[in-house]
Amino acid sequence: MTGDAIRMDGKVAIITGGAGGIGAATARLMxxxxxxxxxxxxxxxxxASLAAELPGAVAIALDLEQEASIEALIAQTVAQLGRLDVLHNNAALLELEVARHDGDIEHMTTALWDRTYAVNVRGTMIACRAALPHMVQTRGCIVNTVSNLALQGHVIQSAYSSSKAAVIQMTRAIAASHGHLGVRCNAVAPGMTMTPALRAAFPPALRKVVEDETLRDQLGDPEDIAEAVAFLASDAARNMTGQVLVCDGGAASHVPGISGFRSFFSGDQA
Structure with a gap:
């Protein structure tokens, strides 16, 4: 492997949810x-505003709840840019009102559950389905944004976390079915990441709870996740497929309650 393997020269990459947060950071890095x-x-x-800042970038409107919109995205990309090498399925249902009502299963509404799955799972599936024939031609790769919550139980975000767990299994299925055709499919699982959407959805007190359980000295930024996505999308990760790269500052890697133990053994508690 050469030092140039991380480069993406000549590749065409679609980034869904690319206008803000992790998507925008990934667009800039790629x-x-x-x-x-x-x-x-x-x-x-x-x-469109972000695309105007980036050399060679193109903006395309996308509604993940509309099958025709997703299929048009793939078709327009190939027609306009001639190929498709990377599909980064980053978009998800993150509306503030949805996040506020996505709690435990006992209090879950069917409408919220169905819409979460329509965007996060069905939309991702349709994008992959439309992209795969082009990926076979370019020996391309898919990178799905999931969440460390897809690997853990929680008292909130039952719909979101279970939908992202479904995307992990979809990732493995595509890796298995299309690996011998030259297509890789991986997922990156961020922890709490300091995007504008997260700042709006989670008050500082809740962010502090997660920060205390993070092994780094701060929560991750969108640029941290972009680095992981760009790595998985590059030839530097050519031997990785069907994997979930957890990028959460170590929050999912330790025993529960580490912040309390840290405080106890540092002498903060009697």
Missing amino acids: TARGARVVIADIAADRA
Whole structure:
């Protein structure tokens, strides 16, 4: 492996949810490494604004609840840019009102559950299905954004976390079915990441709870996750497929209650 394996020169990458947060950071990083990026987002104006900043970037409006919109994204990308090498399925249902009502199963509404799965699982599946024939041609790769919550139980976000667990299994299924055709499929599982959407959805007190359980001295930024995504999308990760790369500052790696133990043994408690 050479030092250039991390580069993405000549590659075309679609980033869903690319107008903000992790998606925007990934678009900037992939562009810096030589890729032409397609910024696909339901926020069409923000996508166009970001695309205008990045050499060779294209903005395409995307509604993951609409099958035709997803299929048009893939078709338009190939028609306009000639190929498709990377599909980063990053978009998810993160509306503030949805997050506030995504609690435990006993109090879950069917409508919220169904919409979460429609966007996070069904939308991702349709994007992969439409992209795979083109990926076979380019020996491309798919990187799905999931969550460390897909690997743990929690008292909140039951719909979100279980939908992301479904995407992990989809990741493995695609890796198994298309690996011999030259297509890789991996997932990156962020922990709490300091995006604008997260700042709006989670008050400081709740963020502090997660921060105390993080092994780093701070929560991750979108650029931290972008680095993991760009690695998985590059030839540097050519021997990785069907994997979940957890990028959560170590929050999921330790026994529960580590912050209390840390405080006790540092002498903060009697």
